Amino acid sequence: MAHEDSGMERRRRSPWGALALVMLTGIALMKNGADVTMGPPQPAAAAALTSSSRSGGPAPAAAGTVEPLPFAPASRVRIEAINVDAPLMDVGTDAQGWVQAPPPQDPNLAGWYQNGVAPGMRGTSVIVGHVDNMKGPAVFYGLGSLQKGNHIDVARFDGRTAVFEVYGVEVFSKETFPGARVYGDTGHPELRVITCGGGFSRARGYDGNVVAFARLVSVK
DSSP, X not given: OOOOGGGHHHHHHOOGGGGXXXXXXXXXXXOOSSSOTTOSOOOOGGGSOOHHHHTTOOOOOOSSOOOOOOOOXXXXXXXXXXXXXXXXXXXXXXXXXXXXXXXXXXXXXXXXXXXXXXXXXXXXEEEEOOSEETTEEOTTTTGGGOOTTOEEEEEETTSOEEEEEEEEEEEEESTTOOHHHHHOOOSSEEEEEEEEEEEEETTTEEEEEEEEEEEEEEEO
16 A cells, blocks of 8 residues: 655644544454354453543553654554454545555454554554454454463564554443544553444444554553
8 A cells, every 4th residue: 555755744743532422343254154142252351441540530651662663654563462464555534534454355454543643652553453354353352362471463564563562451442432532642652452242232343342452661
C-alpha cells in the first residue's frame, strides 16, 4: 500500500477527540465449519484495568522511560501469547464514522487506524481485526485471553518494531462503548487492539468489543 509524505503531517496531528465515540463496529458473523461453539475467550478478571484507569485516570506508569518514536506507518502485528503474526493494512472510517475493519475474507489480516497515531508515537494508536469469519476463528479470536504482562510487537515501515506490554483487557458493550477512555491520550505511547466480543446472536452478531490496553516498553 502507498504512503504519501504529504499525508504524514495530517496523521501526526489528527486528534482522537473527533473519535471519542467511535469503535470497531464488527459484523454479524455466523460461526460454522469450526469447533467454536463456546465462542472466543473472554477477558479474565485478573486482566482488568486498575480502578484509576477505569475511572478515566492515567494508565499505570511504565517501568523505565522509552523515548517516543517519530511517525512511521505500521506494517505487521505479532502477539506471541495468542499465536498472532499478521500483516496490517491501513483502515479509516466509514460513512457513519465507525472505524473500519479489514475485509473478513482473510482471517489473518488486521488493520491499523491510519488517521490516528502511529505505533510508538506519543498518544494512542489503534489496531483492529475480526474475531471470526464465516469459516471460523480469525486473527484476534484469542484477544480476550491475553494477560497483563503479555507483549504485542508492531513492526513499522521504518524498520523499527514497537514493543508494547499489556496492562489491561476489557470487554465493553457497543451501546455504551467508552470511547474517551479507550482512545484518550495518556501522555505516553500506547496501543489499543480491538475486536468483537461479548455475547453473540445470529440476529445481531456480537454485542461488545474486546479491548487490549498496552504501553510502549521497548523498541527493537
